[in-house]
Amino acid sequence: MRILHVLDHSLPLHSGYSFRTRALIEEQKRLGWEPILLTSPRHSLDGPNPETAGGLTFHRSPASGPMPLLGEIRATGKAAARLIDRFDPDLVHCHSPVLTFLGARGAARRRNLPIVYEIRAFWEDAAVGNGTGREGDFKFRMTKAMETQACRDADAVGAICQGLLDDLESRGIEPSKMFAVPNAVDLAQFGAPEAADPELAASLGLAGKEVIGFLGSFYDYEGLDDLIAALPSILTERPEARLLLVGGGPREQELKAQAARLGVMDHVVFTGRVPQEEVARYYALVDILAYPRKPMRLTELVTPLKPLEAMAQEKLVVASDVGGHKELIEDGVTGTLFRAGDPSAAAEAITGLLASRDSWPERIHTAKKWVAENRTWERTVANYIPVYEHLVNR
Known part of the structure; x- marks a missing residue:
């Protein structure tokens, strides 16, 4: 054909x-x-x-x-x-x-x-x-x-x-x-996650830290401003937490200004865009992938690709409860959902996961199995x- x-x-x-x-x-x-x-x-x-x-x-x-x-x-x-x-x-x-x-x-x-x-x-x-x-x-x-x-x-x-x-x-x-x-997801590309590169982690100031990450484009609907707004509360509970933002886009300068204004710039790493072949190295540094999309027609109707890649990479997923995420993530089973547009809810979800590492292996296994069987x-x-x-x- x-x-x-x-x-x-x-x-x-x-x-x-x-x-x-x-x-x-x-x-x-x-x-x-x-x-x-x-x-x-x-x-x-x-x-x-x-x-x-x-x-x-x-x-x-x-x-x-x-x-x-x-x-x-x-x-x-x-x-x-x-x-x-x-x-x-x-x-x-x-x-x-x-x-x-x-x-x-x-x-x-x-x-x-x-x-x-x-x-x-x-x-x-x-x-x-x-x-x-x-x-x-x-x-x-x-x-x-x-x-x-x-x-x-x-x-x-x-x-x-x-x-x-x-x-x-x-x-x-x-x-x-x-x-x-x-x-x-192409499991041949994303299904065998790399081990964390200690030199890359050290160069970014992430060695020994609890890393919350986002890899993608910095559009307003992605809600990265809510993630940065949640960071002061996260640091109160988890002072070793760091936010790794890999990518770029129209909101980049505003996000940097927000981090500086909140006094958390030393806890946020902006890498800029990285080559596609390097993405897996940055995934490997992350403990929790966060997707704080804002509530609007686009995010309510459309399922993103990134959470599926994160599950395949054997990473924990935290995401806002917009409709597009709810098609992909079962709360408490394959990921954690929080109230969209609410930085305090995002902070609570992230600190809760960081405090319950004993639950991570089962959730990671369940999420990857779901991707392999369905997506x-x-x-x-x-x-x-x-x-x-x-x-x-x-």
């Missing part, structure tokens, strides 16, 4: 979106399928066309010109039409945001090809989450309407979690055309099989 995948962006840009794409496509190739990969003009990194990155070949849509949205749709559509003519795929699979679907839809319909639309997050909610939009304004409503119409027009609609599927059903999307393709890319990609076969054979 040959599938044309239409993507927002891809490797060599590093993002959760890119890493999910790589995992999905590698698993599809193991099934004997032939994926053809096209990115929209929103892939902003210069490079050859086509470009090989991470062992995969990506075709690029040309720059979109002076009319951003309409130009992107047209450029994606022209590139999709060329690849459809060249490779003769069995179906077209578009990955959110909706511009990929709007671009490829015409080319797919002209060849009578079935089209799948897969949602990783609603575009309107993502804009609110990263600070480029406001919930309920005209842009939000327009984008939501576009996403809803795309789901009505698609032959099948996938989503990464139940929260998104439930929201789509409330919009009137027929449940029979929807299916789940949840986030997962591998092999299991996720298997969900495509009946959908693809039905569409191609209809």
Whole structure:
């Protein structure tokens, strides 16, 4: 089976979106399928066309010109039409945001090809989450309407979690055309955690400390300000605690200023962004991975990838009780949940775990077992099989 995948962006840009794409496509190739990969003009990194990155070949849509949205749709559509003519795929699979679907839809319909639309997050909610939009304004409503119409027009609609599927059903999307393709973990990459590097720990001032960590992008919705606000209370109970923040993003300078203002800067380590191949070394330094996401539509509806990676890395997980986390974490069994947006609740959850080390081995074992049994890319990609076969054979 040959599938044309239409993507927002891809490797060599590093993002959760890119890493999910790589995992999905590698698993599809193991099934004997032939994926053809096209990115929209929103892939902003210069490079050859086509470009090989991470062992995969990506075709690029040309720059979109002076009319951003309409130009992107047209450029994606022209590139999709060329690849459809060249490779003769069995179906077209578009990955959110909706511009990929709007671009490829015409080319797919002209060849009578079935089209799948897969949602990783609603575009309107993502804009609110990263600070480029406001919930309920005209842009939000327009984008939501576009996403809803795309789901009505698609032959099948996938989503990464139940929260998104439930929201789509409330919009009137027929449940029979929807299916789940949840986030997962590559246990070959994350399932064998490295031993802590004492030299790296010493260089960061973490030797002999109790390390609470976060690895990811510093967006407002991640709630890292709540984690820093919890630190004075944590230090009162656990003076050897340290907060390790690996990554970067738009809130980085504000977070540093907050830590300085609270007088805890000596207890917080900002590493900046690290190469992907180095991430496991930093995971190895952490006792507890914290995910204090704020309550909002994006976090209530969408399940993140990072807690699954942490469980696979045999790390304890503490997270806010937003809906996306509750799909992944069973409180007191595979992780600890605390009231979202409440630094004091975060502090209580973290100090409670640090004070009960005897419970750690069983919880770590239970969480990793759950991931291995439920959240591998092999299991996720298997969900495509009946959908693809039905569409191609209809």
